[in-house]
Amino acid sequence: MPMTESGFRKYTYAEILEQQITRAKDLFGDDIDTSEQSVIGKYIRLNVSDFAQQEEALEALYQARYINTAVGISLDRLTPFAGIQRNAAVAAIWEVWFKNIGSDTVTIPMGTKLMSSNGVIYHTTQDVTVEAGKSSETIHMQCDTVGTIGNNPRNVRFYQTQIPNVQIGVNGFLAVVTGANRETDAELRKRWKSALNGSGSGTTNAIIGSVSRIDGVQDVVIYENETDTEIAVGTFSKIEPHSFLTVIKGAENLSAEIAKVIFENKPLGIQTNKSFVDSVTEQVTDIAGTTHEIHFAFAIDAPITVYVTISKANEPKFNKDAAQPLFEKALEAFFQDCKIGQTVYANALFAPLVQTGAVYCIDKIEVDFTNLAGGIASRKGARLDMVINEYAAFGGLEITYEE
Structure with missing residues (x-):
């Protein structure tokens, strides 16, 4: 293993091949044929390929010892030194209430499925009885899927079992538990350093x-x-x-x-x-x-709606239906990294959308949300400022394809 004063240095394929050819000539003479077409040349290159893979494995083993370069399970094994562990994925939990506009008392059993307007499924975590003409106490509904996907319930309705004369409301923007994806290596490294600092x-x-x-x-x-x-x-x-x-x-x-x-x-x-x-x-x-x-x-989430405008003149072959899920996935990843109080700039969204490969030229991007914590309705624009207890979250995407 090539260890130096600067640490581990991996031999490249080209360096190993040169070493093996030199060794062959030392053993068999300078006139030995070590080209790719010769038998010994092929044999040397087979061995060099194996040696190069070993170098990759040795480098990964060396890097696994350090917080800045360790990945996956190797990084998890370093976290006890900072007194933390990787955060697992968490399902979002919200408060929900039911209003009975009928004339008979209604019982809504635990496990009743509810669906948000974006297709995300939730279930109630307890039984609730609602008298005629009254609203229930708030109870909890939990997202069926772990991760940030459950952090934006809007226009919630019954999913499988329909209960007539019952209206559903989500209790504001305050989550009981904020849904989170499994903590990434980059996020874990940052929290590791914060914990030590x-x-x-x-x-x-x-x-x-x-x-x-x-x-x-x-x-x-x-x-x-x-x-x-x-x-x-x-x-x-x-x-x-x-x-x-x-x-x-x-x-x-x-x-x-x-x-x-x-x-x-x-x-x-x-x-x-x-x-x-x-x-x-x-x-x-x-x-x-x-x-x-x-x-x-x-902190509370501020759902951001992203408006993307693309012209047919600049993108004659653009496929809006194919681009929609690709754009949504890219935007979800972008907003997942937003921190508390971080300003959202529309021009920062050009790169992640273009990197999807679904588009090369975007005419305009605007962002919009209602600042509930500050009590101010924000207008669509190129920049949105969060208040001190808000963080931006992906709330929706609208694509306009202009002729």
């Missing part, structure tokens, strides 16, 4: 690192107010003087554990902000038995 206490990095170690947490952002006056954020919220706000994506079902971690790592004398409109409050007891209120917020 926050190995101390009483600092922003310490809080981010400690919260990042909680299973299911996908992103953490902290906003601080070091001044003596309140800072307005959004339309209805503020950050109090000498306080901080922690915003977390994912792990909505672990709010008590998150609060405990924040309390254990926050600076003395600095309070968690309680004036944010969507803040969560948990009670944490210290070793002396004193109870403390810890406030933080879960």
